[in-house]
Amino acid sequence: MTSMLRILPVGGLGEIGKNMTILEYEDDILIVDAGVMFPENDMLGVDLIIPDYHYLLENDRLSKIRAVLITHGHEDHIGALPHLVEDIKAPIYATPLTLGLIEAKLREARQLNEVELVSFRAGEILQIGPFKVEPFHVAHSIPDCVGFGITTPAGLIVHTGDYKFDHTPIDGWPPDFAKLAEFSQRGVLALLADSTNADRPGWTESEMELAQGFEDVFRGAAGRIIVATFASLISRVQIAAAAAQKFDRKMAIAGRSMRDAVKIARKLGYLEVPDDLIIDIGQAVNLPPSKVVFMVTGSQGEPSAVLGRLARGQHKQLSIQEGDTVIFSAHPIPGNEELIYRTINQLYRRGATVLYDRIAKVHVSGHASREEMKLLINLIKPVFLIPIHGELRHLKLHAQIGQTLGIPAERIAVVENGTPIDLTPYSMTVRDRLPGGYVFVDGSGVGDIGWAEVRDRDRLAQAGYFFAAVPTDGRGGLAGPPQLSTRGFVNEKEAEGLLLEAEKLIARTAAEAQRQGVPISSSAIESALNRFLYDETRKRPVIEVVVV
């Protein structure tokens, strides 16, 4: 078998290759990104999901990992690092802003001394083991983003990270088209490219157009302005700060994660905000309404973030007042719409006017749309196309785009996480998917719950539980009345009658057992209760019977 370059996207069933991609050539491994996923609505009680990288824990691969390369500083690309560094001690490479955010994250987790952090700038060349890594600048919604050109013994791989072809980004640093053209001239074996917006026609608007949209809002708003966005959407903070300066408002930042991100970005020179623009919330609430803008977290309707608390009137320092204008500067992540719209309704109920992307130009995507994806493919002219970053439907649409541009179907690999793709200079082979999937983070536990526990929680969520502790006399007979309790099943009034009936039922079941000369069994009581409760209510609570 000739040597091959293996590309392996890992993660769960959601977005593919978004949170982590493994590149393996013989005895050397690179990791690109280490992000978290957020649980779907039916992954009950789960806090976070980290990529399932057990592939790296097998066959002595840990010792082969040469570097963890990070494309940019968003949570879905760096959030799993505190978990990763417990297993993987390879140095983490990132641009200065990204590294600043990683540093803060590892410091908070008391893991800053676990690994080496290596800073690079777009345009540099890094020789890491047998890999020549060339980070190139791309535009997205946080500054200092890169993709990677990685020259391997099998050929040159281009990984875009998250990107859009913004010619007028807010930091004045457009994507490095020249580098992409240079890669193309050298010949690109495989292109791994962002598919997030593969169902979005045309070109994604520039951040600069958003600046215009923000100015329109600032010009028209008589009262206070509250801008909600992601903590790490530094470019959005820059746009709001510029509008605040222009319209003579001070800016206060609520939400620790955003305050930290802004602090790091300012310190490293990625956010141009004059010192006197930023004030404390305590000061801000005493300014005239027309003189202040608040930046807050909670743009996805998260109940515990600042905006969620404002919407419910539960923030300590700040409260919504008549005449406030709230800007949702974010697009709903699928699954969050309900919480977002509920938050918007609550804000309206408190007297605010709410602007969101359906009714005002207050958000642009950070990802390339279909025409940009075409431009990328035609710029790079890869032999093989591997769509990544997106759900399966996005990857399929991205693959269709590739085909319309002349890449034959057999040179495009649409795979799901956990599926190895083996490349030689002449071939691409998709292997069978490896077992594995999600790793749930819940409370302090990583991987201490799985689908079985989530399914149990789902059953409990459907109809609660019904407990019976049945005291026996040691000879198989009932020693007293059973102790029954129920929760989440029916309301107290209904429960009263059901508990009385259930008590009689248990006594009858026990008497029947005694007549047959067998001891009372929890399973006999369980199945009697199951039948009875379903007949009475058409619900199926979790039933637990303990014979004591």
Next chain:
Amino acid sequence: MTSMLRILPVGGLGEIGKNMTILEYEDDILIVDAGVMFPENDMLGVDLIIPDYHYLLENDRLSKIRAVLITHGHEDHIGALPHLVEDIKAPIYATPLTLGLIEAKLREARQLNEVELVSFRAGEILQIGPFKVEPFHVAHSIPDCVGFGITTPAGLIVHTGDYKFDHTPIDGWPPDFAKLAEFSQRGVLALLADSTNADRPGWTESEMELAQGFEDVFRGAAGRIIVATFASLISRVQIAAAAAQKFDRKMAIAGRSMRDAVKIARKLGYLEVPDDLIIDIGQAVNLPPSKVVFMVTGSQGEPSAVLGRLARGQHKQLSIQEGDTVIFSAHPIPGNEELIYRTINQLYRRGATVLYDRIAKVHVSGHASREEMKLLINLIKPVFLIPIHGELRHLKLHAQIGQTLGIPAERIAVVENGTPIDLTPYSMTVRDRLPGGYVFVDGSGVGDIGWAEVRDRDRLAQAGYFFAAVPTDGRGGLAGPPQLSTRGFVNEKEAEGLLLEAEKLIARTAAEAQRQGVPISSSAIESALNRFLYDETRKRPVIEVVVV
């Protein structure tokens, strides 16, 4: 106090006045619509929500109800009737198609003999008590829809129902503009109008444009076509049937609710489909792929509907095959996006191509957009505007539209469900909101669970339960080892260690109690367990301790 007309939208916290509106003038009451709401993602285990009409159950109002008027045959307007007729025996008035659908619903619930059903046609005049009711035709996504002009002693009220100003609807019956103009000439006291699309600029596309979109898909599809939509979206079935005829495909309908709706619509002449077009699924699966189209339920990603089962490969008669084209002809209802996209990904995984509204013209809204809302207001020229049908954010935007057209803010009432609006010929007064809210339907119970039970289910969903049955000797001491069990908390491996430790903890707590000369109490054990489990896992399961 002079006599007033009271308008009272009832329902939950979601869409306002969508599912039921009460009109009360002295001793006479009319009800408009009686629909169901679907639970939000965090209303765990709830099957349906019906409007909270306890207002009607008080003060002898039941005897004053003269009629239940229905605008059209969608679930969110007729779905609560089987519950309603248990309390309210007033006749139900509807157009022939709507009445056919209601009849089927009541027959299934064995309640057909409970109430009188009265058929009317748009354009007729009904004198009901002191009310002159004039149903007028509107366009929507099901045929035979009406709004109501209701002449009351206080003045003329216009209630639009769900509407759009489609000039080329698929049934060739555009809305009755002349009637609206006539109302306007007579003078309209209050306009209650659909706000659903108040955040959608421009005009809603005509159903006829959709016909074009469907033909494009049918022309291009080499394999089978599967169209998913709502069971009662009769207009969509008509469009698909026309395309099937044109491109020489037979049509099979999967899903009982859709088959029933189609049967009723055909019988009553609201769906023009030649007899030989419709075939059984059994026949359809044996036809060449290019000769068949399947109509299926499940366009909102419902796991138990036909499309959900197809996506998971769990339908008895039908399965997805390579080359199938699946059309999602519906817009995601907020909260359903995640399930819908998951279904789309599963369909792709099985080899289908999936078309949905972001990437193909396969759906148009059934509701008026902002320009239509303006036209309506300018046609009607009401003294008072009462936006209904929509979440609070939609109503607020609708109110803004009214203001830009010159209706002063004080003549627009944006209220939430349960808020009475009292009208005289000269005034509109918004009263305090009445107590009440949701009525949950869960299993066979109506109102047998409430927020307390949903909150319990939520706690169980977060971290499961931990159950301890502690046997005592009657003198306050431990009579044996406690019996512990847990579910949905941590996985079995983790649980093993925790259960052992918890057993020791309970023994220590019991010993401590005995040393202090007090009997073992479940609350002491509970709080010890609570602390222990949280320290170990950072999770808070529901803990239940029973001392036996």
